[in-house]
Amino acid sequence: MIDHLPYGVFRTPGREPRCAARFGDHLIDLYAAESAGAVEAGGTLRARSLNDLMSAGPDVWSSVRRQLLNRPPLDHLVPLSEVELLLPFEVADYVDFYSSEHHAGNVGQIFRPGQPPLLPNWKQLPIGYHGRAGTVVVSGTPVVRPGGLLGAGVVGPSQRLDIEAEIGFVVGIDSTLGRPVPIEEFHRAVFGVVVVNDWSARDIQAFEYQPLGPFLGKSFATSVSAWVTPLEALASAWTPAPPQDPPVVPHLNDDPHHGLDLRLTVTWNGVEVSHPPFASMYWTPAQQLAHMTSNGATLRTGDLFASGTVSGPQRGEVGSFLELTWGGTEPVELGAESRTFLLDGDTVVISATAPGADGGTIRLGEVSGTVLPAVI
Amino acid sequence: MIDHLPYGVFRTPGREPRCAARFGDHLIDLYAAESAGAVEAGGTLRARSLNDLMSAGPDVWSSVRRQLLNRPPLDHLVPLSEVELLLPFEVADYVDFYSSEHHAGNVGQIFRPGQPPLLPNWKQLPIGYHGRAGTVVVSGTPVVRPGGLLGAGVVGPSQRLDIEAEIGFVVGIDSTLGRPVPIEEFHRAVFGVVVVNDWSARDIQAFEYQPLGPFLGKSFATSVSAWVTPLEALASAWTPAPPQDPPVVPHLNDDPHHGLDLRLTVTWNGVEVSHPPFASMYWTPAQQLAHMTSNGATLRTGDLFASGTVSGPQRGEVGSFLELTWGGTEPVELGAESRTFLLDGDTVVISATAPGADGGTIRLGEVSGTVLPAVI
Structure with missing residues (x-):
C-alpha cells in the first residue's frame, strides 16, 4: 500500500x-x-x-x-x-474517447448489423467528444435515472440505462493556446489516474445522437473514484499496446507504444460480471492527449480525459451492459435474476488493479453508484 | 446607452x-x-x-x-x-446547439444532397453537443489556424476554416443534480447574453465527426464578446418565435413561445457579408435550457449555451461561410478579392443589435478575431 x-x-x-x-x-x-x-x-x-x-x-x-x-x-x-x-479535483473539461477496438466493433455490430463494424476514420485517429464536466461526481454519489425523449413524441424514464467502465486521466498543468502538446509530454502533463463509470442512457442517446453525437444520454452523471493514483505509482504497469495498422500519422506516433496493464472488474449487485483488460486498448492515453491538443486546444489543470469503454475480445471482458447482453437480447444471470439493463436500486462497482513494484499488485480506488428512480 | x-x-x-x-x-x-x-x-x-x-x-x-x-x-x-x-466570466460547461432550421437545412443539403435536409429527430428536440469550455476566449484574441487530420493519413492546416455567428446565454446560478430545471425558470437561471463566434474547421470536422460528433474541428477556439448584456436589458426584444410543427413534448412547451429579435451582422475584412436574424431560430433559448437539464444535469454558474449558427432564409442572412459560399463552390466578393473560407490574416467581426426601451436600439458587445497561421 x-x-x-x-x-x-x-x-x-x-x-x-x-x-x-x-x-x-x-x-x-x-x-x-x-x-x-x-x-x-x-x-x-x-x-x-x-x-x-x-x-x-x-x-x-x-x-x-x-x-x-x-x-x-x-x-x-x-x-x-x-x-x-x-470529488478530489475540480474538473475543467471532460473528454471521453472511444478507443477500444473491441468495444467500437461490438457497438458497430449491434447498431449497424451487416455493415463494417468500424467506421473509416476509427483507425486514423482516436475518436472522442466532450462530455459535461459539471456532472462528474465522486464514487458513491447516487445516480438518478434520467428521463428524456426516447423516440418521436415519446417522453419517459430511460429504459436502457447502462454503464461504461473506463480509466480516466487527470491533467496537471496548463498549456498554451494554439500550441499542440507533443506526445512526449504525456508524463509531464498527466498527474494521475481515476476509475470512471460513464453512465449512459442508450435509448436517449440513440434518438438524439445524429448528427452531433451523445449529449443528454451521457450528461446526467459520470462517476469517478475518490482516489487519484499518481502516474508515478504506475511505473511498473506499462506494457506494449496492440500493434496499429495502418501506421499512425507522425504526431500520434508514440515510442514506446505503451498502454497500462490495468485489470478492471465490473460488479453488478455484488456479482462480478466482467473483467475488462485495459491493456487491450487500441489507442493509448499518450495518443489521446496528443490528438486532443493537435489543433492547438489548451490543457488546463483538472482536465479529465477518459479512455472510452474498456472491452476485451471475450464476452466476459466487456465494459458495458449493451455489449454484455448484446443490445439487451441476451440477458445475464445475477443470482436468481435474469437481467439486461439497470433497474432502480441496482448498484454497480468498478474496480481496477495494476502491477506494482517487485511483483506486487496495486488496487486503484473503486467507483460505485446506485440507481435512484427517475424524477419525471 | x-x-x-x-x-x-x-x-x-x-x-x-x-x-x-x-x-x-x-x-x-x-x-x-x-x-x-x-x-x-x-x-x-x-x-x-x-x-x-x-x-x-x-x-x-x-x-x-x-x-x-x-x-x-x-x-x-x-x-x-x-x-x-x-473574458468576463469563468466558463463552466459550454454547450452549442443547432437550432436554426435554415442553417440545419442548408448544412443538410450541402453534406447530404438528395436526402431530406433535416434528420428525423431535428424537430423533436433541440440538437446540441458539449464544446470545450477551456478554449472559450474573449473578443480580440487571435485565432491560430488549427491543424489536424483532413482525411486518411493526411495531416495539415485546415483548408476550410469557417465562422459560426451565434448568440450565447450565460447561466447565473447552480441547480440540483437529478432535478430538471423547468422551462419557466429560464428568466431566473440566465444572467445575460453574449455574441459568439464558434470557429469551425470544416475539413477536420468532416473527417472526425462520425459517430460521436464535432471535436477538434471546433475545440481550438470559441470567441465571445467582452460585454455580457443582462437579460433584463433585453425586455423589449422578445418576439414570437416561428411556429413549431409537430407540437413539442410538454417539458419543451414554452408559453409564450418567444425568441429574441436580435439582428446580427457579419463583417469579413471590413465588408458586411451577412445579416443573420436571430428571431428566425426554431428552438428558443428557454427550450434549449429546459432540454439541457431534462435528464437531471445540473446548471452551474458560468455555464454557457450558444444558439447554434444563426441563419435566416436568404443567402445574405446566413451565419457561416460554409453556407454563404455553398460549401466553397460559390465564392463571395470581398472588395477586389473572390473568397470562400478564411485565409491567414482575415478578420471577422460579428455584432448584434436589439430593440431597446421606447423604440431605441441596443448595440450588444461585438466579437472579433483575426486568423494567425497554423503552428504545424
Whole structure:
C-alpha cells in the first residue's frame, strides 16, 4: 500500500475539505501534515481540492511523493471510517474517447448489423467528444435515472440505462493556446489516474445522437473514484499496446507504444460480471492527449480525459451492459435474476488493479453508484 | 446607452482584473464603485470575474441594475481606450446547439444532397453537443489556424476554416443534480447574453465527426464578446418565435413561445457579408435550457449555451461561410478579392443589435478575431 499513495479529498463534520493520501484503512491528513512541517509542498496541500498540487507540476508531484514515501507523516492518520470522501479535483473539461477496438466493433455490430463494424476514420485517429464536466461526481454519489425523449413524441424514464467502465486521466498543468502538446509530454502533463463509470442512457442517446453525437444520454452523471493514483505509482504497469495498422500519422506516433496493464472488474449487485483488460486498448492515453491538443486546444489543470469503454475480445471482458447482453437480447444471470439493463436500486462497482513494484499488485480506488428512480 | 449597461471585466497595467459596466466610451469601475459605497452588491463586484455577481441570483442582479440605472456612479469612469478587456466570466460547461432550421437545412443539403435536409429527430428536440469550455476566449484574441487530420493519413492546416455567428446565454446560478430545471425558470437561471463566434474547421470536422460528433474541428477556439448584456436589458426584444410543427413534448412547451429579435451582422475584412436574424431560430433559448437539464444535469454558474449558427432564409442572412459560399463552390466578393473560407490574416467581426426601451436600439458587445497561421 505504501508504494501506491493515491490522493483524495475528505471532509469531517464541521470542517472544510482537506487533501489526503490513502494509507490502508486510514488516510494521511495532508493539510495537517504540511501545516506541521512534516511535508513540504509549497502550500499546495493546504487547499480544498487537489488542483493546487496538480497545477504545481511534475517536479512538485515527484518531490511530494518522495517525501511521503520516505517519511510517511503517520502522526496525521485519520480512519477512513470517520470521513466523507469528496470529488478530489475540480474538473475543467471532460473528454471521453472511444478507443477500444473491441468495444467500437461490438457497438458497430449491434447498431449497424451487416455493415463494417468500424467506421473509416476509427483507425486514423482516436475518436472522442466532450462530455459535461459539471456532472462528474465522486464514487458513491447516487445516480438518478434520467428521463428524456426516447423516440418521436415519446417522453419517459430511460429504459436502457447502462454503464461504461473506463480509466480516466487527470491533467496537471496548463498549456498554451494554439500550441499542440507533443506526445512526449504525456508524463509531464498527466498527474494521475481515476476509475470512471460513464453512465449512459442508450435509448436517449440513440434518438438524439445524429448528427452531433451523445449529449443528454451521457450528461446526467459520470462517476469517478475518490482516489487519484499518481502516474508515478504506475511505473511498473506499462506494457506494449496492440500493434496499429495502418501506421499512425507522425504526431500520434508514440515510442514506446505503451498502454497500462490495468485489470478492471465490473460488479453488478455484488456479482462480478466482467473483467475488462485495459491493456487491450487500441489507442493509448499518450495518443489521446496528443490528438486532443493537435489543433492547438489548451490543457488546463483538472482536465479529465477518459479512455472510452474498456472491452476485451471475450464476452466476459466487456465494459458495458449493451455489449454484455448484446443490445439487451441476451440477458445475464445475477443470482436468481435474469437481467439486461439497470433497474432502480441496482448498484454497480468498478474496480481496477495494476502491477506494482517487485511483483506486487496495486488496487486503484473503486467507483460505485446506485440507481435512484427517475424524477419525471 | 444608459438603458443597456452590459457587464465586463477589465484590467489596467499593474492591477488585478476588475468588474465593470459599460457606459458609452467609458466603463464604470464597479470594484471602485462598490468599495466607495456608491453601489451595494454584497461584495460581488469586488471580484476578478462576473461569476460572484452571477451566482448571487436574480434578485441581486435586479438590485444592482436598478442602482446603476438610478444613480450611475459616474465618479468611477475609466476610458475604454485605457483598459484591456478580459473574458468576463469563468466558463463552466459550454454547450452549442443547432437550432436554426435554415442553417440545419442548408448544412443538410450541402453534406447530404438528395436526402431530406433535416434528420428525423431535428424537430423533436433541440440538437446540441458539449464544446470545450477551456478554449472559450474573449473578443480580440487571435485565432491560430488549427491543424489536424483532413482525411486518411493526411495531416495539415485546415483548408476550410469557417465562422459560426451565434448568440450565447450565460447561466447565473447552480441547480440540483437529478432535478430538471423547468422551462419557466429560464428568466431566473440566465444572467445575460453574449455574441459568439464558434470557429469551425470544416475539413477536420468532416473527417472526425462520425459517430460521436464535432471535436477538434471546433475545440481550438470559441470567441465571445467582452460585454455580457443582462437579460433584463433585453425586455423589449422578445418576439414570437416561428411556429413549431409537430407540437413539442410538454417539458419543451414554452408559453409564450418567444425568441429574441436580435439582428446580427457579419463583417469579413471590413465588408458586411451577412445579416443573420436571430428571431428566425426554431428552438428558443428557454427550450434549449429546459432540454439541457431534462435528464437531471445540473446548471452551474458560468455555464454557457450558444444558439447554434444563426441563419435566416436568404443567402445574405446566413451565419457561416460554409453556407454563404455553398460549401466553397460559390465564392463571395470581398472588395477586389473572390473568397470562400478564411485565409491567414482575415478578420471577422460579428455584432448584434436589439430593440431597446421606447423604440431605441441596443448595440450588444461585438466579437472579433483575426486568423494567425497554423503552428504545424
